[in-house]
Amino acid sequence: MEIKKPKIKSIQYEEFKDNESLENMVKELNENGSNVIVGVLDDVINWGRSNSLWSLTFATSCCGIEFMAIGAARYDFARFGFEVTRASPRQADLIMVAGTITDKMAPVLKRLYDQMADPKYVVAVGGCAISGGPFKKSYHVLNGVDKILPVDVYIPGCPPRPEALLYGMIQLQRKVKVEKFFGGVNKKEEKPKNKVNDGQD
Amino acid sequence: MFDFSIITQWIHSLLCTYMPEQLAIFLECVLIGVIILLAYAIIAIIMIYMERKVCAAFQCRLGPTRVGPYGTIQVFADVLKMLIKEIIEIRHADKFLYNLAPYIVIISSILAFSCLPISKGLEVLDFNVGIFFLMAASSIGVVGILLAGWSSNNKYSLIGAMRSGAQMISYELSVGLSLLTMVVLTDTMQLSEIVEQQADGWFIFKGHIPALIAFVIYLIAGNAEVNRGPFDLPEAESELTAGYHTEYSGMHFGFFYVAEFVNLFIISGIAATIFFGGWMPLHIAGLDGFNAVMDYIPGFVWFFGKAFFVVFLLMWIKWTFPRLRIDQILTLEWKYLVPIGLFNLLLMVIIVVFNLHF
Amino acid sequence: MEEQSYIKGIIHGVSTLLIGMKTTIKEFFTKKVTEQYPENRATLEISPRFRGMLVMPSDENGNNKCVACGLCQMNCPNDTISITSETITDEETGKKKKVLVKYEYDLGSCMFCQICVNVCPHDAIEFDTEFENSVFDRSKLLLTLNKK
Numbered sequence: 080m081e082i083k084k085p086k087i088k089s090i091q092y093e094e095f096k097d098n099e100s101l102e103n104m105v106k107e108l109n110e111n112g113s114n115v116i117v118g119v120l121d122d123v124i125n126w127g128r129s130n131s132l133w134s135l136t137f138a139t140s141c142c143g144i145e146f147m148a149i150g151a152a153r154y155d156f157a158r159f160g161f162e163v164t165r166a167s168p169r170q171a172d173l174i175m176v177a178g179t180i181t182d183k184m185a186p187v188l189k190r191l192y193d194q195m196a197d198p199k200y201v202v203a204v205g206g207c208a209i210s211g212g213p214f215k216k217s218y219h220v221l222n223g224v225d226k227i228l229p230v231d232v233y234i235p236g237c238p239p240r241p242e243a244l245l246y247g248m249i250q251l252q253r254k255v256k257v258e259k260f261f262g263g264v265n266k267k268e269e270k271p272k273n274k275v276n277d278g279q280d
Numbered sequence: 281m282f283d284f285s286i287i288t289q290w291i292h293s294l295l296c297t298y299m300p301e302q303l304a305i306f307l308e309c310v311l312i313g314v315i316i317l318l319a320y321a322i323i324a325i326i327m328i329y330m331e332r333k334v335c336a337a338f339q340c341r342l343g344p345t346r347v348g349p350y351g352t353i354q355v356f357a358d359v360l361k362m363l364i365k366e367i368i369e370i371r372h373a374d375k376f377l378y379n380l381a382p383y384i385v386i387i388s389s390i391l392a393f394s395c396l397p398i399s400k401g402l403e404v405l406d407f408n409v410g411i412f413f414l415m416a417a418s419s420i421g422v423v424g425i426l427l428a429g430w431s432s433n434n435k436y437s438l439i440g441a442m443r444s445g446a447q448m449i450s451y452e453l454s455v456g457l458s459l460l461t462m463v464v465l466t467d468t469m470q471l472s473e474i475v476e477q478q479a480d481g482w483f484i485f486k487g488h489i490p491a492l493i494a495f496v497i498y499l500i501a502g503n504a505e506v507n508r509g510p511f512d513l514p515e516a517e518s519e520l521t522a523g524y525h526t527e528y529s530g531m532h533f534g535f536f537y538v539a540e541f542v543n544l545f546i547i548s549g550i551a552a553t554i555f556f557g558g559w560m561p562l563h564i565a566g567l568d569g570f571n572a573v574m575d576y577i578p579g580f581v582w583f584f585g586k587a588f589f590v591v592f593l594l595m596w597i598k599w600t601f602p603r604l605r606i607d608q609i610l611t612l613e614w615k616y617l618v619p620i621g622l623f624n625l626l627l628m629v630i631i632v633v634f635n636l637h638f
Numbered sequence: 639m640e641e642q643s644y645i646k647g648i649i650h651g652v653s654t655l656l657i658g659m660k661t662t663i664k665e666f667f668t669k670k671v672t673e674q675y676p677e678n679r680a681t682l683e684i685s686p687r688f689r690g691m692l693v694m695p696s697d698e699n700g701n702n703k704c705v706a707c708g709l710c711q712m713n714c715p716n717d718t719i720s721i722t723s724e725t726i727t728d729e730e731t732g733k734k735k736k737v738l739v740k741y742e743y744d745l746g747s748c749m750f751c752q753i754c755v756n757v758c759p760h761d762a763i764e765f766d767t768e769f770e771n772s773v774f775d776r777s778k779l780l781l782t783l784n785k786k
Contacts, residue, residue, distance in 0.1 A: 087676070088346055088676065088677075089676040089677045089679070090676050090679070096770065096771060096772065096773055096778075097772075097773040097774055097775065097778050100773070100774040100775045100778070101774065123360070124360060124364060126357065126360075127356070127357045127358075127359075127360025127361050127364075128357075128360070128361045128364070130346075130347045130354065130357035131354070131357040131358040131360070131361040151341070152339055152340045152341035152670070152671055152672060153341075153671055153672060153673055154672070154673060154675060155336070155341040155342055155672045157332065157336055157341065157342070157343050157344060158342055158343070158344060158345045158346050158351070158672070158674065159344075159346055159347075160344050160346070160347055160351075160354050160357060160358070162332070162343075163358075167525075167526040167527075169368055169526065169527060169528065169529035169533070170525075170528070170529055170533050172361070172365075194368075196365050196366040196367075196368050196529040196530060197365075197366040198364075198365075198366075206746065206747055206748065206749055209746035209747065209776070209779070210744070210746045210747035211747065212716075212747060212749055213715070213716065213749040215716050215717075215747055216716075223746075223776075225776060230776075231774065232772055232773070232774060233746060233772060233773055233774070233775075233776060233779060234771075234772045235745045235746050235748070235771050235772070235779055236690075236750070236769070236771070237748065237749045237750045239769065240688075240690075240769045241675075242675050242682070242769060242770075243769040243770065243771065243772070245675045245676070246675075246769070246770045246772055247772035249676065250772045250773075250774065254774060260364070336670075337666050337670075338662050338665055338666050339665075340665060340668060340670055340671055341670055341671070341672045342670050342672045342674075345674070596659060596662060596663065596666075597659070599662060600658045600659050600661075600662040601655070601658060616648065620648075
C-alpha cells in the first residue's frame, strides 16, 4: 500500500527532516487498512484541521518574543491561517510552549493542557522547553516539557529563528495531515517520565 | 428597479395549484428558513475573510495567502475544524443554561438579519413597525451573553458578562435615539417604506446636519452594541482570557464567533438602509441620464456595496484605536452620546416641523 | 466654565480620533513588508555569522581535524557535547595517539554560545546556518557529527 505523503506548498516531501517518524506513524495507523470513503473524508477533515491551527497565547520567556515576531508583519503566520490565537485553552488547538518552564509553572502548564479540547497538539519551542536549555543544571527548572506533556514537534534553537518556528509549524501541519479521524487512535498519552518536583517532597 | 415580488408571487401561485394553501405556505416558510441560514453562513464566511485581510492590510502584512488562491478558502478550513472540536462539559455548570446561551445569541442574530431589505420585494420580515421589531430582536442577544457568563461557573466570565450587559443596554439607548431621529424624518417605521422614500435622495443628504450627527452616533453606538472595535472589553483578551465565552469550545464557541461577525454586518446593513438608501441607487435630482444609468445596477449590488462600505469603516475604527475601559465606555455613553442624541432629536423635530429639509 | 470645556473636549476628542484614522488609512496603502517564508527559500539570505547548527566539516576523504582533545566537552556550559575516543598505536612511529570514535551533540540542549568553536585549537567544528531542524522525536536531536 502506498505510504501517504502529506503535500505542503513550496517545499518538497524529500527536503523535510525526519520523514521516518511520519512514515512509522502512517504504518501503525493503517495496519488494519482503511476503506476509500473514510480515507477521502479523512483527507478533507485533515486538510481543514491542518490549515487552521489556533495556538494558545502562551509564552514564558525569550522564545515568546520569537512567537510574537512570527505574528508581526515581517514573518506573518496569518498567511498559514494561524493568526487567530485564542486566549482561552478551551478554544485553542495547540499550545506552543515557548520559554523556560520552572517547577512553579509546571502544574499550571499541565492544567492548561488538560483544559484544552481534543484534538490538541504540543509544540516545544526552544532549548528550554526541549531539555531545560541554558538552565539545565538549575535547581528549579523542569528539564524538558516532555516530562509532563506528550510533545508533537520539537523546534531546537536558542531562540529559534522565526523561519525555524514557521518550519516547525509546517512539520506539525504534515503530522496533522497523516492522522486518522475515523477510527484509530492517533496518540496515546504516555505516563509522565518523571514526577514533577514542585518543592513539596 | 427589478421587483422581486413578481418571482415570489409566481412561486406562490405555482405551489397553490399543486397543494392546499396551508401546505404551500408551510413549504415556503421552510424554504425561506433554509435560504436565510445559508445566506447567514455565507455572509459570515465573507465577513471573516474580509476582517482578516483588512486587518492585515492595516498592519502592513499579508493576511491568509496559502489556503486557496489569495487565501479565499481559509475560512472553510476554520469552519471544518470548529465542527469537529470536542465540546467539553463543565462540571458544576448550569447545564441547561450553558447549552442554551449560544442558541439565544444566534437566534437573535438571525431574527435581526431577516429584517434587512436586500432588494425591491426581497425582504423576509416586513411589517409596519420594522425598526421597533429590529431593536427588540437585537436586545435578546444581551440575554444570551449574560446567560453564557453566568452559567459558566467562572468568576471571570461573570465579570465579562456583567460588563457586556451594562455596555449593551446602555448603548441600545443611543442606537434607539439615533434611529428615532431618522424615523421623525421619514414618518414611518416600515423598512421597505423607508427605502422607497429615499428614491429622490438618500436621507443622509436630505436631513443634513441632524442626519449626519445621527449617523456618527449610530456608528459609535452600533459598534458598542455588538461588542466590536474599541468597545470589546467583554472579550478583552489580556484581561479576562476570553470573557463571557471562555468556557465554550467547539461548535458552541463557533456560534459566538460567527454571531459577532454577522452582527457587525447587520448593524452596517441597517446603517446602509436608513442613512444611505438601502437598495436605492444614487439619484441626483435633475440629472435624468445619470439616474437611468444608476438604475441599471441591480438593487442587491447597491445594498451589499453600501453595507460593506460601512463594514470597512467600522473595521478601520477597530484597527486604529485601543480598547476603552469600562468606566470610559459608560462615561462616553451617558455623559456625551445621550445628551447629544437628545439634542439632535430636538433639532430634527424643528427641521421637520419648519420644513427645512431637502 | 463647564459647558466650554465640555464642547471643547468633544471637539478636541473628535479631532484626535480623525488624526489617528488618517494615519491608519495611509498605512493601508503602503507596500507590505512580509517575507513569504516557504516561497522564498531559494533566495533567502542568512548572515554567515548566524549560529544554526554545529557541524564538523570534513574533506573529500572523510578526514576531519578533530584530535579528541575534549576541550569543547569540558568547556560546554550545558554538557551538550560528549566525545568517545580511543587510544590507538600509530603503526609508523609506535607512539600512542588519541583518536575520535564518536562525537555526540545534543541539538536540543545546545544554547549556541559558540564557546566550543572558540576553544577548539584546530578549528575542527564550526556553526552552519542551517535552521530547519524541527523533528517529531526527541532522539532525532541527538546528532553524531563525525560521519564514519
